[in-house]
Amino acid sequence: MLKFIARRLLTLIPVLLGLSILVFAFVHALPGSPADSLLGERGTDEDQAKIEESLGLDRPLPIQYFFYMRNLLSGDLGTSVSTRRPVTEELGRYFPATVELGVAAMIFAIVLGVPLGFVAAKRYLGLLDNTSLFISLIGISFPVFFLGLLLKYVFAVKLGWLPTIGRVDVTRTFDHPTNFYVIDALVAGNPADLLDVLKHLLLPAIVLGTIPLAIVARITRAATLDVLSEDYVRTARAKGLDPRVVDRRHVLKNALLPVVTVIGLQTGLLLTGAVLTETIFAWPGVGSWYLNAIRFRDYAVLQGATLFFAFVVLMVNLAVDVSYGFLNPRIRYR
Amino acid sequence: MSVAQAGAAELRLEQGASLWTDAFDRFRHNLGAIVGVALILVFVIIAIFAPVIAPFDPNEQVGPLATNPAGPGNGHLFGLDEQGADLFSQIVYGARLSLLVGLVSVGVGLTLGLVLGSVAGYLGGWVDSFIMRVMDVMLPIPSFLLATGLVTILGRGLTQIMIAVGITNVPIFARLLRGTILGQREADYVLAARSVGVPGPRLLMAHILPNSIAPVIVQATLAMATAIIDVAGLSFIGLGPSDPGLPEWGKILSENASRLEQSVHLVFFPGFAIVLSVLGLNLIGDGLRESIDPKLRA
Numbered sequence: 001m002l003k004f005i006a007r008r009l010l011t012l013i014p015v016l017l018g019l020s021i022l023v024f025a026f027v028h029a030l031p032g033s034p035a036d037s038l039l040g041e042r043g044t045d046e047d048q049a050k051i052e053e054s055l056g057l058d059r060p061l062p063i064q065y066f067f068y069m070r071n072l073l074s075g076d077l078g079t080s081v082s083t084r085r086p087v088t089e090e091l092g093r094y095f096p097a098t099v100e101l102g103v104a105a106m107i108f109a110i111v112l113g114v115p116l117g118f119v120a121a122k123r124y125l126g127l128l129d130n131t132s133l134f135i136s137l138i139g140i141s142f143p144v145f146f147l148g149l150l151l152k153y154v155f156a157v158k159l160g161w162l163p164t165i166g167r168v169d170v171t172r173t174f175d176h177p178t179n180f181y182v183i184d185a186l187v188a189g190n191p192a193d194l195l196d197v198l199k200h201l202l203l204p205a206i207v208l209g210t211i212p213l214a215i216v217a218r219i220t221r222a223a224t225l226d227v228l229s230e231d232y233v234r235t236a237r238a239k240g241l242d243p244r245v246v247d248r249r250h251v252l253k254n255a256l257l258p259v260v261t262v263i264g265l266q267t268g269l270l271l272t273g274a275v276l277t278e279t280i281f282a283w284p285g286v287g288s289w290y291l292n293a294i295r296f297r298d299y300a301v302l303q304g305a306t307l308f309f310a311f312v313v314l315m316v317n318l319a320v321d322v323s324y325g326f327l328n329p330r331i332r333y334r
Numbered sequence: 335m336s337v338a339q340a341g342a343a344e345l346r347l348e349q350g351a352s353l354w355t356d357a358f359d360r361f362r363h364n365l366g367a368i369v370g371v372a373l374i375l376v377f378v379i380i381a382i383f384a385p386v387i388a389p390f391d392p393n394e395q396v397g398p399l400a401t402n403p404a405g406p407g408n409g410h411l412f413g414l415d416e417q418g419a420d421l422f423s424q425i426v427y428g429a430r431l432s433l434l435v436g437l438v439s440v441g442v443g444l445t446l447g448l449v450l451g452s453v454a455g456y457l458g459g460w461v462d463s464f465i466m467r468v469m470d471v472m473l474p475i476p477s478f479l480l481a482t483g484l485v486t487i488l489g490r491g492l493t494q495i496m497i498a499v500g501i502t503n504v505p506i507f508a509r510l511l512r513g514t515i516l517g518q519r520e521a522d523y524v525l526a527a528r529s530v531g532v533p534g535p536r537l538l539m540a541h542i543l544p545n546s547i548a549p550v551i552v553q554a555t556l557a558m559a560t561a562i563i564d565v566a567g568l569s570f571i572g573l574g575p576s577d578p579g580l581p582e583w584g585k586i587l588s589e590n591a592s593r594l595e596q597s598v599h600l601v602f603f604p605g606f607a608i609v610l611s612v613l614g615l616n617l618i619g620d621g622l623r624e625s626i627d628p629k630l631r632a
Contacts, residue, residue: 014467015470015471015474018468018470019471019475022471023475026483027483029487030483030487037628048453092466133366137366137613137616137617137620138609138613140616141559141609141610141616142609142614143563143566143567143570143589143605143608143609144567145566145570145587145588146565146587146601146605146609148592148603149587149591149601149605150601152594153595153598157594235547266536268474268476268477269476270478271476272476272477272478272479275478275479275482275569275571276567279570290479290482291482292574294482294486294570302483307386307477309475309476309479310474310475311474313474313476314474314477317474
């Protein structure tokens with residue numbers, strides 16, 4: 001098992017190296033330079049040259065890449081041009097917000113999606129099955145930003161049940177050492193804080209979780225259908241096992257394998273969805289951070305963020321591969 | 335019907351049940367797929383006959399300028415926008431754009447992916463390794479973020495945006511095609527064709543590709559849906575087509591997002607146009623997948 005993980009990690013090295021080259025080339029192909037956005041319209045050519053020199057942008061690209069890689073390997077992603085803070089520090093500030101949102105969205109998707117897909121499969125081709133399939137297709141067809149705007153309009157603006165923006169009420173002073181507000185509020189033990197944080201989290205999480213919900217429900221349904229026709233399920237039923245036990249121990253457990261894969265594959269989608277969801281709800285996560293970086297041509301942030309996103313996706317995929325072993329002992333790692 | 339006739343009919347049925355007729359038959363009986371085809375047909379008809387269907391020029395001022403434009407009524411089916419233009423006409427013309435966006439982006443991704451995937455799968459060896467490693471490097475970057483980056487580099491013209499969204503599809507198509515070709519390369523019929531001396535390129539074009547194309551068609555339909563959503567999403571974050579006067583649904587929606595409270599129609603109608611067109615494509619894609627391979631019911 002450990003050997004398998006080590007080998008998978010080794011194969012990641014060339015991919016990450018390729019990624020760093022791609023991202024570096026990519027970011028430097030962007031039109032305009034950070035100096036432009038820093039100086040605005042009044043900058044002279046000399047000012048621009050000075051800033052580019054101070055940022056090392058006047059050196060040949062391979063040299064820039066070399067320095068970039070040297071810093072990267074020592075865990076330094078550079079300094080944001082617009083805020084002058086280290087990219088890693090900003091990442092530490094914004095990433096927890098996105099993780100919190102993403103995890104909440106996935107919980108929403110799994111808690112509703114798995115039972116829904118399972119029940120649909122048990123009623124294969126029945127009314128419930130067809131309805132849930134159709135509804136999940138509608139869910140997939142909804143652009144995140146449109147759904148976000150609609151829900152925000154109905155529940156926050158019209159009904160006023162939930163807050164429209166942010167992670168916590170602006171008037172609330174609230175300590176957040178880990179930047180995971182839910183955890184911070186739990187640790188602080190103030191129920192009013194926790195309630196406020198959860199209220200802010202609810203709507204964005206539902207918006208971000210809707211497409212994963214639809215996908216999880218569909219995959220659970222398909223996987224359950226496959227397992228239901230397996231010989232061992234028939235055997236279990238034939239020997240008179242309680243149908244509920246068959247469902248739980250034989251069907252659901254085996255059907256969850258593809259579901260785990262799909263949950264892993266959602267990471268990229270969640271990051272993408274986060275960009276749009278965070279824009280709508282002014283959620284201070286990596287999504288809005290990334291968009292600002294595009295606006296200000298913040299090379300360091302763009303490089304760091306893109307590399308980081310890709311890294312997260314790769315790591316989650318690895319975790320999914322490893323988790324197969326726990327869920328399905330038939331899979332052996334070599 | 336005599337016994338002989340019945341036997342003959344049975345025989346014909348057996349002969350006729352090839353992969354494609356079989357698939358078509360399943361597709362025909364899939365209600366969702368039929369609804370999808372109907373939806374997309376409606377959009378295609380609207381797109382083709384836009385000048386006939388739209389009562390006004392989409393950029394013509396036909397009502398008063400207003401910060402909070404009037405909703406449906408007064409001869410304007412979907413209401414007006416802040417420039418006093420007819421929203422219905424804009425949505426109708428927008429159908430052209432969305433279909434164009436779907437077709438061109440998928441065309442770009444499909445062509446590049448097809449070339450790379452079939453070359454990699456057919457040649458194998460280091461060419462295969464090289465192409466696939468490049469795809470591996472592209473895959474972990476979330477496609478929408480890749481598209482935002484590409485649009486920033488290429489520029490915000492409609493063409494550039496379609497190319498950018500298309501490029502994000504390349505790794506998916508390349509991998510898909512390579513996988514199926516690898517499966518087909520050693521199949522008996524390919525070995526047979528090879529043994530009678532069919533030259534390499536012809537073998538690929540006439541024998542292997544047609545037999546590997548089914549999953550690609552499914553993926554292409556679903557990718558069209560994603561392309562429409564992605565372009566609208568780019569509009570939403572301010573990276574949409576900068577060409578003035580383009581009635582792109584995502585652009586109409588995002589330009590009016592802040593006006594949601596006063597003029598909900600300006601968000602609602604373009605939004606639902608996107609949902610319906612995407613739903614149509616997803617239904618078709620699903621139906622195709624089920625009819626080509628009934629075992630894949632996801």
